[in-house]
Amino acid sequence: MSVKERLHHLIEELPDTDLLVAERMLRGLMVPPPAPEVAVTRHRPSPEEQRASTARLRAAMKGRVSTEAYLREKHEEIDREEARQRERREGMAT
Known part of the structure; x- marks a missing residue:
């Protein structure tokens, strides 16, 4: 039985x-x-077009914070905030 017949x-x-x-x-x-x-x-860009595009993107991103640096800063902020909260809890317990 064909598909059409089954349908x-x-x-x-x-x-x-x-x-x-x-x-x-x-x-x-x-x-x-x-x-x-x-x-x-x-x-499909030629190798020259690809290199030019990469150079433009690098120039545009120059001076910006890298993802790694941003995440490192955020983790440090979280660690500091957790330490502050821990100190507050310990201060309230005594």
């Missing part, structure tokens, strides 16, 4: 109340492919 068989078994839902689902699968003039083509 026809399944549709025949569906209750009438579900036929509209099944039709909408099947129509949703029939989206036409985009026209060639609309389809986006992936431009």
